[in-house]
Amino acid sequence: MEPIVLQEKEKLIKRIAESKSKAKVAKIEAAFNMAYEAHKPQFRASGEPYILHPLAVADILLDLNIDTASIITALLHDTVEDTHVTIEDIEKTFGKEVAKLVDGVTKLNKIENQPENVKQAENFRKLLLAISKDIRVLLVKLADRVHNMRTLSYMGSDDKRLRIAHETMEIYAPLAERIGIHKFKNELQDLAFAELHPDMRKSILSRLTFLRKEGCSLVDTIVNEITAILAQSGIKAEVHGREKTSCSIWRKMERKNVTFEQLSDIIAFRILIDNIEDCYHALGVMHSKYHVIPGTFKDYISTPKANGYQSLHTVVMGPERRCIEIQIRTYEMHEVAELGFAAHWSYKQNNPYGHEGTQFRxxxxxxxxxxxxxxxxxxxxxxxxxxxxxxxxxxxxxxxxxxxxxxxxxxxxxxxxxxxxxxxxxxxxxxxxxxxxxxxxxxxxxxxxxxxxxxxxxxxxxxxxxxxxxxxxxxxxIRSKQREEYINLGRAILTKTFEQAGKEYKEKDLEPICEQFQCKTVEDILVSVGDGILNRLEVLRAIHPEEKPARKSLNPLSLLRFKPKKEEASQSLPIKGLIPGMAVHFAGCCHPLPGDRIVGIVNTGKGITIHTLDCEMLENFSSIPERWIDVGWEGTGNEAYVGRIKVVVANETGGLAAVTSCIAAQEVNITNIKVVGRSLDFFELLIDIEIKGTQQLVSLITAVRALNCVHSVDRTKS
CATH class of the missing domain: 3.10.20.30 (Beta-grasp domain)
Incomplete structure (x- = not known):
């Protein structure tokens, strides 16, 4: 065994022996031996024996007064992923509890050929499911991440370092905060910050060093002054001054859009007291002695954070007119603030809190x-x-x-x-x-x-x-409702398509052709037709091969524009009951309304977009007649649709009010008003309205046009 490995192992065992029985220490030594043999031929990117990593992870976890199973898991956490050891081997030697924990922290090995973002998501999904069954999985994973971040500089690939740093900042540091382990959160944030924004971190640290030299005596002065003030009020307290981390300073600079020099509360002071009553007493003393900065007081004692954090926070104008943040809490609250939920666990009492992750909201x-x-x-x-x-x-x-x-x-x-x-x-x-x-x-x-x-x-x-x-x-x-809408639309499209071809539409006829279109069910075919992925004519020809493809030379716009009204009503697909924004969309270029002659254009993957027949955008689809659907308003009820009018109104007091009052009197709702032109005498408005059809629109335009202040009013489709 390498001298450095032996040295680190003995240090760990010595720490463990201070709080664990000989039998438990023996189990942990057995876990080390298994890990050592498994990782023997492996080395870290730093050139050190790989076994030093699991030893370091176990050592980090000891700060949380963790149980034996978690320490064993820390030592074995990479064996299944990186060596010949299996979950079955671990279960045979250390039992089901440890085997499940190790499995929880082990990445999936069957997704290596997937893109990096998919691998990350799948591995996190597996981790979350494991955490939900046993929260200790997260403790081991966080300790593992802490050590990996400490040694990140040895990793050669810049892209990989940045990816790991981003993942740490976005996922693992917040997870550490969620369970209240601020010690882990702060270190993970700072290490990730060093990789993601090295220049900014260096700048902040240099400024902190300068302040430390300049203000060292000031911190001591404030600590002594606060201690004396509390003592005079009969409050026994322990006061500490501490710098905020470089990452938290940077976040505040970003959030407030200020420079480092503009920040006032870079140093925070913590007051530790025996009981809750004295916390509020101390708060009153601080507020009576120092001027309070408005809007900075937060009571996390009466309203704890989701992770159990409790404390009183306030910012005051302290000595030498320096803004200082003060946190007041009990010693027990301080332990929870540092160790999170782990501070609550009592392994000597058979763990009354349980390990299930689902106890956390x-x-x-x-x-x-x-x-x-x-x-x-x-x-x-x-x-x-x-x-x-x-x-x-x-x-x-x-x-x-x-x-x-x-x-x-x-x-x-x-x-x-x-x-x-x-x-x-x-x-x-x-x-x-x-x-x-x-x-x-x-x-x-x-x-x-x-x-x-x-x-x-x-x-x-x-x-x-x-x-x-x-x-x-x-x-x-929305996915569920949209699927339902696509099914209804697909069914309506096929019914009308078969009817126009002189064929009877029977849904059971779709069953034999499911495989042909790579669909598992008939509903899948209907969805594919409804959302435009599958051409309705292909379905028709699959069931009736004798049907000939439509002639491409025909201009669909001409056919529809010159179709007789009676024929149009009988052959068009009614859009009644289809929810706008799901399978059917109303074009913003022409704002179709009930009463307009309309046509549907199939957009692949999005269903049908409804246009008016005189819409200029239809020319873009003239070469693809198979995407045109003859649709109609037949059977539509009292639904409101978005229309748009252009009003030119006199630039005089009460003009706009007169127009909007007139529109309201017609029981029409205004959804948007935009001023698009202005002159000395007139200004031009575009008004979006919710309207039930062209008849109501004509009545509205007539009423608005009758106003003395209105120069002109027209429907616009642009």
């Missing part, structure tokens, strides 16, 4: 995202959204606390309460007032979600929400 939320994601990449995208730092705390009408990322909307709040609440959300009251659903929530807001009986989230919500859970739920619902 954030794990359950990530599992929801995993269940709702359509692909590994989507899961990873939504997971990164969920890995936030800053939080706001809002309340339900019953007083239940909901923690959300900063910038969250009422829609995010609704999905955080329950998936069904989010899906049926139609509005929100914040602090008793109706607000737009895109409103950003603030700390302390009381949010009351208004619901409909039928779930119908808008596809546009995906651009509004910022939580991964909300986005995943919305996407899942």
């Amino acid at each position: 954030w794990v359950r939320e990530l599992l929801d995202i995993l269940e709702n994601a359509s692909s590994p990449e989507e899961f990873m995208e939504n997971t990164k959204l969920e890995m936030y730092y800053d939080q706001v705390f809002c309340f339900t009408p019953k007083g239940d606390l909901i923690a959300l990322p900063k910038g969250a909307t009422p829609i995010d709040f609704a999905f955080a309460v329950h998936s069904n609440v989010g899906l049926s959300c139609i509005g929100a009251r914040v602090n008793g007032r109706i607000v737009p659903l895109k409103t950003e929530l603030e700390n302390g807001d009381q949010v009351d979600i208004l619901r409909s009986k039928v779930p119908m989230p808008s596809p546009t919500w995906e651009k509004i929400v910022i939580t991964g859970k909300a986005r995943a739920e919305i996407r899942k619902f």
Whole structure:
């Protein structure tokens, strides 16, 4: 055994022996021996024996007062992935508990030929499932990442170093914060920051060094002054001053868009006290002695963070008019702040808290995202959204606390309460007032979600929400609803196509041709026809081979424009019941309305886009007649559609008010107003309106045109 390996092993065993029985130490030594033999021919990129890595991971975990199974897992965590050792070998020697933990931290080996982003997503998916069963998997994985980041400089490939640093910053550092292990979080952030922004980190560190030399005595002065002030008030406390990490300083500079010199609270002071009552007493003393900076007080004792973190935070104008951040907490709270949930575990009492990861809400939320994601990449995208730092705390009408990322909307709040609440959300009251659903929530807001009986989230919500859970739920619902819409549209298209060919459409006839079109079910064929991937005429010819292909020379636009009205109504495909934005889309170039003569253009993968027959854009599709669908308004109800009018109104007081009041009197809703031209006497408006058809539009135009202040009003399709 190499001298350095023997030395590191003995150091680890000595530390373990201080808190573990001889029997447990013997098990750990057996795990080391297995790992040593397995990794014997391997070396790290630094040139050191590979076994030093698992030894270092185990040593890092010892700071958390971890259990024996976790230490054994740390020593064996790379054996299955990188050596001949199998999970069965580990289970035979160390039991099922250790075998499951090792399996949880082992990457998948069957996806090596996949793109890097897919591999990352699949491995994280496996890790999350393992964490949900046993949170100790995450502890080992974080310790593994800490040591890998400490030795990242030995990795030759710049691209690989950057990829690992990004992954650390976006996933592993936030995970460490989620379980409250700030020691891991801070180190992971700083090491990743050093790789991603080396020049910025160097600049910040040099400034910190300068401040340290200049202000060393100032920190001691403030510590002594705060200690004395608290003692005079009868509060026994321990006061420490500490610099913020380079990464946290950089984040604050980015968030506030300020320079290093403009930051006021680079040094934070921590007050440790015996009990909660004295924490609030100490806060009162600080606020009475020093001027408080408004809006900086945060009470995480009465409202703990999701990871269990508790403390009082405030920023005051301290000695020499320096802004200083003060954190006040008990010794027990401080232990939780440093060690996170691991501080709660008591292995000597048979672990009353349990190892299941699902006891943590954030794990359950990530599992929801995993269940709702359509692909590994989507899961990873939504997971990164969920890995936030800053939080706001809002309340339900019953007083239940909901923690959300900063910038969250009422829609995010609704999905955080329950998936069904989010899906049926139609509005929100914040602090008793109706607000737009895109409103950003603030700390302390009381949010009351208004619901409909039928779930119908808008596809546009995906651009509004910022939580991964909300986005995943919305996407899942839209996918399901869109599939349903494509099935209905595909069925209607085939029915009309067969009818026009003089054939009877029977859905059972589609079953024999599923394999021909690489579809598993009849519904898959209908979806493919509905979303435009599969040509309806190909389906017709597959069932009726005698049908000849359509003649390409015919101009579909001419045929439709000169079709008799009666024939048009009988042969067109009705769009009744199809939801705009799902399988059917209304073109923004011409804004078709009920009463207009229309045509549908099949867009591959997107369904049908409806245009008016006089739309200029149709010329672009004249050479592909097979993508034209004869559609009609037949049977449409009272649905509102978006139309647009151009109004030229006199530039006088009350002119705009007169126009909007007139539109409201016609029971028409305005969705957007834009000023597109202005002169001394007139200005030109484009007004988007929700209208039920051309008849209502004509009535509206007539009413607006009658206003004295209106020079002209016309429908516009541009």
